[in-house]
Amino acid sequence: FDCPPFTVATRHTPEDCTADQHFCDDECRPASIRCNDVSECTDGSDEINCTPAYTPSTRRPLTIYPCPMHTCPNGKCYSESERCDGSRDCDDGADEANCCAANQFR
Secondary structure (H helix, E strand, O other): OOOOOOOOOOOOOHHHOOOOEEEEOOEEEEHHHOOOOOOOOOOOHHHOOOOOOOOOOOOOOOOOOOOOOEEOOOOOEEOHHHOOOOOOOOOOOHHHOOOOOOOOOO
16 A cells, blocks of 8 residues: 555644643634634634723713813813913914013013
8 A cells, every 4th residue: 555644633732832822723823813803713712801992882982171271273282371481382383372572461
């Protein structure tokens, strides 16, 4: 008989995996497959016990609060002490516009 060479498949166990690997489908796979929102193991073990950044049921819309003092045209807030202080806090310098001289009233 002319038989092909006999090969033995090594069957891994979870104990064979290193700390940077995940046991999946009888193999040690890179740990990066864990909790990436893609089920890559047939048993789904790579997506079990993951802490989601958010879940649709608990996701709340961002609350936008008004600026307590002043607002730049791009939406950035700045305080009264930053207005006319000689330093541009708004991208376009709006916080330094229409300022009085030091010897004038504001």
